[in-house]
Amino acid sequence: MLAELPASRWNPAAATHLLNRAGFGGTADEVSELARKPAREAVRSLVAKGTAVNPQKPPSWAHPDPDRAARLKAFREASPQERERLQREQRQTQRARMVELEGWWLDRMVRGADPLREKLTLFWHGHFATSAVKVRDAYLMWRQNDLFRRHGLGPWRTLLREVTLDPAMLIWLDQAQSRPPKPNENYARELMELFVLGEGRFSERDVTELARSLTGWTLDRLRQEPIYRPRLHDPGVKSVLGAEGRLGLDDILDVLTSRPDSDQWITGKLWTFFAGTAPGAELQQSLARCFKEQGRTIGPFLETLLISEAFHAPEVVGQRIKSPTELLVMACRQLGRPLPAPAVCANSLRLLGQDLFHPPNVKGWEGGVAWINANTLLNRHNLALLLVTGENPLPTTPRKGTPSAPRTRRGRPAATAPVDLAELLPKTDRTSAERILEILNNRFLDARISAKSRKVLGDYLSAQADLDSQELLGLLRLTLCLPEYQLC
Amino acid sequence: MHTRRSFLKSTAWGGALSSTVPAFLAATFDHLHAENSDRDVAPATGKDSPVLVVIQLAGGNDGLNTVVPLGNDHYHKARPKLGLEPKTIRKIRDDVGFHPALRGFEELHDEGRLAIVQSVGYPNPNRSHFRSTDIWMTATDSDRFSNVGWIGRYFDNACAGGPATVGVAVGRQSPLAFAAKHPRGIALENPESFRFTDLDGGADNQAKGSGSFYRQMNSSFDDAPLGDPANAGGSVAMLGGTHSQTSGGSPLDFLERTALDAQVSSDQIREIANRFRNASPYPASKLANDLRLVARLIAGGLGTRVYYLSQGGYDTHTNQTGAHQRLLGVLGDAMVAFVKDLKALGQSDRVLVMTFSEFGRRVAENGNAGTDHGAAAPLFLAGTRVRAGWHGKPPILDPTSLHNGDLRHSTDFRSVYASILEQWLRTDPRPILGTTFPTLPLVA
Numbered sequence: 001m002l003a004e005l006p007a008s009r010w011n012p013a014a015a016t017h018l019l020n021r022a023g024f025g026g027t028a029d030e031v032s033e034l035a036r037k038p039a040r041e042a043v044r045s046l047v048a049k050g051t052a053v054n055p056q057k058p059p060s061w062a063h064p065d066p067d068r069a070a071r072l073k074a075f076r077e078a079s080p081q082e083r084e085r086l087q088r089e090q091r092q093t094q095r096a097r098m099v100e101l102e103g104w105w106l107d108r109m110v111r112g113a114d115p116l117r118e119k120l121t122l123f124w125h126g127h128f129a130t131s132a133v134k135v136r137d138a139y140l141m142w143r144q145n146d147l148f149r150r151h152g153l154g155p156w157r158t159l160l161r162e163v164t165l166d167p168a169m170l171i172w173l174d175q176a177q178s179r180p181p182k183p184n185e186n187y188a189r190e191l192m193e194l195f196v197l198g199e200g201r202f203s204e205r206d207v208t209e210l211a212r213s214l215t216g217w218t219l220d221r222l223r224q225e226p227i228y229r230p231r232l233h234d235p236g237v238k239s240v241l242g243a244e245g246r247l248g249l250d251d252i253l254d255v256l257t258s259r260p261d262s263d264q265w266i267t268g269k270l271w272t273f274f275a276g277t278a279p280g281a282e283l284q285q286s287l288a289r290c291f292k293e294q295g296r297t298i299g300p301f302l303e304t305l306l307i308s309e310a311f312h313a314p315e316v317v318g319q320r321i322k323s324p325t326e327l328l329v330m331a332c333r334q335l336g337r338p339l340p341a342p343a344v345c346a347n348s349l350r351l352l353g354q355d356l357f358h359p360p361n362v363k364g365w366e367g368g369v370a371w372i373n374a375n376t377l378l379n380r381h382n383l384a385l386l387l388v389t390g391e392n393p394l395p396t397t398p399r400k401g402t403p404s405a406p407r408t409r410r411g412r413p414a415a416t417a418p419v420d421l422a423e424l425l426p427k428t429d430r431t432s433a434e435r436i437l438e439i440l441n442n443r444f445l446d447a448r449i450s451a452k453s454r455k456v457l458g459d460y461l462s463a464q465a466d467l468d469s470q471e472l473l474g475l476l477r478l479t480l481c482l483p484e485y486q487l488c
Numbered sequence: 489m490h491t492r493r494s495f496l497k498s499t500a501w502g503g504a505l506s507s508t509v510p511a512f513l514a515a516t517f518d519h520l521h522a523e524n525s526d527r528d529v530a531p532a533t534g535k536d537s538p539v540l541v542v543i544q545l546a547g548g549n550d551g552l553n554t555v556v557p558l559g560n561d562h563y564h565k566a567r568p569k570l571g572l573e574p575k576t577i578r579k580i581r582d583d584v585g586f587h588p589a590l591r592g593f594e595e596l597h598d599e600g601r602l603a604i605v606q607s608v609g610y611p612n613p614n615r616s617h618f619r620s621t622d623i624w625m626t627a628t629d630s631d632r633f634s635n636v637g638w639i640g641r642y643f644d645n646a647c648a649g650g651p652a653t654v655g656v657a658v659g660r661q662s663p664l665a666f667a668a669k670h671p672r673g674i675a676l677e678n679p680e681s682f683r684f685t686d687l688d689g690g691a692d693n694q695a696k697g698s699g700s701f702y703r704q705m706n707s708s709f710d711d712a713p714l715g716d717p718a719n720a721g722g723s724v725a726m727l728g729g730t731h732s733q734t735s736g737g738s739p740l741d742f743l744e745r746t747a748l749d750a751q752v753s754s755d756q757i758r759e760i761a762n763r764f765r766n767a768s769p770y771p772a773s774k775l776a777n778d779l780r781l782v783a784r785l786i787a788g789g790l791g792t793r794v795y796y797l798s799q800g801g802y803d804t805h806t807n808q809t810g811a812h813q814r815l816l817g818v819l820g821d822a823m824v825a826f827v828k829d830l831k832a833l834g835q836s837d838r839v840l841v842m843t844f845s846e847f848g849r850r851v852a853e854n855g856n857a858g859t860d861h862g863a864a865a866p867l868f869l870a871g872t873r874v875r876a877g878w879h880g881k882p883p884i885l886d887p888t889s890l891h892n893g894d895l896r897h898s899t900d901f902r903s904v905y906a907s908i909l910e911q912w913l914r915t916d917p918r919p920i921l922g923t924t925f926p927t928l929p930l931v932a
Contacts, residue, residue: 182855374674374750393685474698483743
């Protein structure tokens with residue numbers, strides 16, 4: 001079993017780490033409140049928030065389209081030009097909704113009552129990476145996002161079944177169109193390679209046999225629901241990973257999830273996401289064993305992970321590079337500012353390399369140091385300017401057809417309001433450079449500022465004739481550009 | 489007096505060091521130059537050195553519908569829906585032609601600027617996008633794993649001490665192919681925004697503005713040992729390769745190094761991008777836009793040896809016809825525009841373009857008018873100095889010759905790399921590829 005964090009090491013610093021990783025960071029009050037609870041209770045309070053009410057209702061269009069039949073009929077009967085116009089309209093509607101959906105999700109991360117669930121939803125979105133570029137239906141993308149929220153903490157097998165039959169996934173990896181006698185291999189391959197087992201743990205024959213087993217499951221395009229059509233199922237005998245018989249979806253899920261490879265794969269992925277480093281061989285074994293013993297249910301496993309001594313080790317704490325989404329959400333929370341408009345957020349995240357609902361491929365985002373290169377780092381530094389001053393230095397290159405960010409008269413895209421300095425750095429706190437740096441260090445850098453960074457900020461402060469709002473905004477911006485700010 | 493150091497500084501990348509580079513950076517470069525002169529190896533980073541432009545066709549390009557066999561019964565039998573009509577094909581020889589959308593390739597071919605290497609692949613092919621991309625990017629055997637890219641090894645071996653811009657990946661991500669022991673290479677999307685914007689929205693050089701302190705902040709790396717094997721920059725583009733998170737160096741070191749690279753290259757690139765214009769038009773596509781930027785940077789004399797671009801969307805499991813038509817049209821048109829522009833800019837003799845894709849596709853179509861993951865496929869080289877025409881052996885489509893329904897390769901992709909390294913980048917391929925691969929005469 002995994003060794004638990006000794007009670008003697010459970011303190012506000014550990015609570016800060018927990019809130020950073022299991023959510024999107026905490027305020028000083030949230031940290032001290034959590035640290036007052038016993039560690040086990042503290043972790044449980046984060047994992048079991050499920051019943052708390054979120055302030056955000058789903059988007060108004062987040063339901064099956066009631067006019068779909070009429071719409072499809074009108075489309076079939078339209079002239080070619082008319083058809084083109086309808087298609088264009090549909091594309092524009094869907095793209096605008098995708099921007100709205102992205103803003104809606106980010107808002108849940110910033111203000112929602114259940115940050116761990118949103119963080120885990122972000123993990124599942126990267127794990128079962130599905131892109132709106134191919135799905136082209138905002139309702140289906142929302143539905144998948146909500147699936148992760150509803151089933152993300154539950155039994156692994158149930159989650160896999162839901163994902164396999166999720167309409168967006170059925171479209172994304174072509175299962176919707178898979179038919180005997182030549183079934184489409186796309187979903188079968190990625191199910192084993194990326195979702196459950198890992199590359200090299202199955203044969204090419206397993207891919208084709210698994211694809212045969214899943215035939216029959218397809219998409220009811222009118223009702224936007226998965227459907228099983230018996231006449232499209234290949235009823236023959238198949239052989240997948242050593243199991244033989246007239247296999248169907250449920251047999252396949254049993255075969256896959258009972259393999260030790262599967263326990264290792266998914267727990268290793270979860271560990272890497274939350275801890276920020278890949279687990280060593282021994283730790284990997286322990287994680288897989290815990291998962292199996294806990295009935296292969298995600299929630300209890302996460303509890304064990306978050307309270308483990310290994311998760312609170314020095315090589316883990318403060319050593320994980322924030323993903324673009326985490327950077328944006330955490331910065332808004334720390335700055336005490338609202339999110340910029342959805343179109344601005346969508347544009348920023350795309351430039352930083354994490355275009356939500358549009359992952360680069362089915363493997364999702366690589367994460368870690370792959371987030372950082374000269375281009376994305378400069379964009380991070382310029383996002384800092386946007387969040388602090390409200391001015392948008394990022395180029396707006398919206399995806400074709402999406403609403404672009406509003407612009408000021410000078411032609412620069414206007415982003416949003418500046419931070420509220422009176423709230424963030426009250427005048428009574430601006431007594432000395434030392435005091436100001438202390439506040440920033442605690443609030444933004446979890447008290448981990450390096451000597452060099454402290455000197456840069458100190459030099460900046462002493463070069464200013466006075467400390468008015470412009471100078472303080474400059475200081476905040478520099479703080480958000482520090483290398484240590486990219487970590488948490 | 490011209491010392492060797494000052495000479496190198498003024499020629500190798502002198503033009504790129506703008507006056508805004510702070511003293512500590514100049515010192516850093518001096519240090520680098522000293523290192524190089526000690527080794528007595530001039531890095532190949534001059535303005536006249538050859539440039540390689542790599543275009544990745546991410547997703548697995550269907551080679552058989554790119555270079556199409558003519559009068560081949562096996563082809564039409566395997567592809568009742570997807571088989572291309574002989575009369576639509578851009579016939580090059582009696583037995584072979586290009587996909588109808590490849591007017592660009594036909595033009596390049598007719599002008600003697602296109603080489604086609606047939607049946608390129610590797611032993612024990614892997615049908616995973618991700619694994620096969622890694623294999624192509626690291627140039628390893630299919631059962632071996634590496635976290636260093638083949639271009640990264642070229643940087644390590646032949647461009648030691650060169651600037652960060654020795655490799656430029658156009659886009660938001662840097663590919664695994666660039667990952668090196670001594671990380672080099674930057675990702676660049678838009679030169680206008682490739683900079684730190686100060687509070688007033690202007691340049692970053694006022695004494696009191698946060699810009700100058702930003703520079704100070706990024707100077708924190710200057711006394712750390714250069715060439716410290718920190719984390720390499722490999723990552724995901726469309727298929728950027730699997731990045732190893734376990735290579736040495738702390739995340740903080742890595743962030744500091746990247747910030748320094750970003751700042752120095754941002755000065756160079758904006759200066760060049762502002763001074764140079766393209767000389768001929770490009771079609772409207774992302775790939776064409778990316779190539780347009782590359783042409784400007786080449787003309788501007790950026791000391792870059794390898795540019796890296798990606799065109800995604802080749803994973804055509806369903807309804808392949810329209811998608812593939814569009815992709816190849818974009819590819820051919822963009823490449824021909826690029827070669828024309830380079831010619832007009834007087835740069836064409838020092839640029840070679842190479843395409844690759846992680847695999848070709850299955851010979852037989854699937855039940856959805858698409859194709860599943862396959863193996864060997866053709867690869868293309870373009871430029872005024874390629875040895876134009878056909879290289880390697882044509883694929884054999886006879887079902888008895890296939891391996892699990894896939895084409896067998898006859899040219900190892902590392903033979904293509906070795907030929908380019910030796911004949912184009914003029915370096916010994918052995919230390920880069922680990923062993924000797926037979927070369928093909930690809931450069932005239």
